[in-house]
Amino acid sequence: MTERKRILTGDRPTGKLHLGHYVGSHRHRLALQDKYECFFLIADLHMLTTKPDKEDILAIADNARAIVLDHLAIGIDPHKVTFCLQSAIHETYELQLLISGLITVERLQQLPTIKDMAQAAHFEQIPYNLLGYPVLQAADILLPRAHLVPVGKDNESHVELTRQIARRFNNAYGEVFPIPEAYVVGGTLVGTDGQAKMSKSLDNAIFLSDDxxxxxxxxxxxxxxxxxxxxxxxxxxxxxxxxxxxxxxxxxxxxxxxxxxxxxxxxxxxxxxxxxxxxxxxxxxxxxxxxxxxYESQTGLVDELIYEGTQRARQEAQATILEVKKAMGFTGVWNKISRAAERRRKKAEKAAASTA
The missing domain is CATH 1.10.240.10 (Tyrosyl-Transfer RNA Synthetase)
Structure with missing residues (x-):
């Protein structure tokens, strides 16, 4: 039996989902869940690029629950997908650092989405974490070793950057990562005001949860x-x-x-x-x-789905980061030092015992 290919996609937990989300991305997930092994990331670290205030961070848990509930409400089967919380996958921080040397600042500055996000957030200068946003995104994709990444046409360049990083890593250290492909999904929905894309902040949205x-x-x-x-x-x-x-x-x-x-x-x-x-x-x-x-009547179900999904994602991430460190040689460095330290400790204990 052929193993199903793996997909990684996700949402920033900034609020409930609306019809624009459904048209642009989530309607496609309904079909993907039956064809692929799906990891749906609650990308709360990505939220820090434009919403770093503590009140926004404290709202993550409730927004994460709302997003998962919206998925279930549109027909996503909780037994077919894995929901996971990005900030709880600690290997994400490690891999972002380990691959950051494989890409240049100039390459990141060429991405039009970075400039667009900075402009939308009214930044006079681009913060470091926004410039590094695509590298963090690459870590998200590479940790579960995803084969496909559903994105809109405007974000296809981010997947290409991930492909570049994966190829450079494999060439430099050995084959660890599959080279992911962009799975371009279409559809945008204008806001009810006719002026821009549907957005909560612009008050021009119809939410999936609206009465x-x-x-x-x-x-x-x-x-x-x-x-x-x-x-x-x-x-x-x-x-x-x-x-x-x-x-x-x-x-x-x-x-x-x-x-x-x-x-x-x-x-x-x-x-x-x-x-x-x-x-x-x-x-x-x-x-x-x-x-x-x-699903709202199933008390605690959404939290359980996030918890168990994150645990599974962490297992995948731990296996990947171990392979990464082995390929780069970091495990050998620590093993040499720890074995030498252990030999010295045992020698000291033996010497102390002989003089007692």
């Missing part, structure tokens, strides 16, 4: 065509957030095409289009709410 009243309020307040001030004025469908959401979440494609045709012709109002979107989203979210309620 019916909140979903209705968000949908009915959505941005549409600003030039359409009456229902009898032909409207623009392309780039219209309401229709973008219809395309993703309304399975009745005949209804969607009818709404688009009437919207372009000025024969349907925004209210009707939004009402039908609200119904589609409610149909999508109803089973998610049902599964969420079931």
């Amino acid at each position: 019916t009243a909140t979903v209705r309020r968000r949908v009915m307040g959505m941005f549409t065509d600003p030039n359409r001030i009456r229902a009898d004025i032909p409207g623009r469908v392309e780039g219209n957030p309401v229709f973008i959401y219809h395309d993703f979440f309304n399975p009745n494609k005949e209804e969607v095409e009818d709404l688009k045709a009437r919207y372009r012709a000025g024969k349907v109002g925004d209210v009707e289009v939004k009402e039908k979107l609200f119904i589609a989203l409610e149909n999508f979210l109803a089973p998610i709410r049902e599964r969420r309620a079931y």
Whole structure:
């Protein structure tokens, strides 16, 4: 039987998941869980790049639980995947240091995502941990010896950096790491305001955990065509957030095409289009709410999943870091010193015994 390939992906524990997360990444995880051995990382160390305040750190536990619960609610099978907490995998810190000499500052500065993250966080200068973010990410990927890394197109360069580090390590010290490949997943969802990607901080998100009243309020307040001030004025469908959401979440494609045709012709109002979107989203979210309620009723289950998953991830990480140290020669260094120290101790004990 062929061994399944291993996947590493994850989320920063900064809050609950929303529809943008689902479209961009998490819907793909539903299919991946049946085809691959999946490690889902709760990447709390990565959170420190932009949210280092103590209050943010103290919120990690609750946010981690919320993220795992969101996974279970959308249909992720807890028996098929491994949830793990990054900061509790101590080998992550070791491997990041051991591989940091295999990449240059100039190479890291070439990554456009680093500049984008610094700009989004309003940093005047790039902090060391943000510049080293991709090296920490490489450690995350290499510790479980992942074969595939699901990423959006904009983060494909990070996986390429990991591939470069893995190749350099293998060439310098011996074959330890498989060379991971990017598993590019597509899909982005504009926020309800039509101005940017869906984001909690921009208050333009519909969360997977939102109740019916909140979903209705968000949908009915959505941005549409600003030039359409009456229902009898032909409207623009392309780039219209309401229709973008219809395309993703309304399975009745005949209804969607009818709404688009009437919207372009000025024969349907925004209210009707939004009402039908609200119904589609409610149909999508109803089973998610049902599964969420079931798992919420299992007191302590989410904590157990994180704990046991992290223990398993640590076992994998410990095996990897041992191989890394052996390949680099560090275990030989310590063995030589410890054996010499032990011989000296025994010799001293023997000498003391003979003079007693």
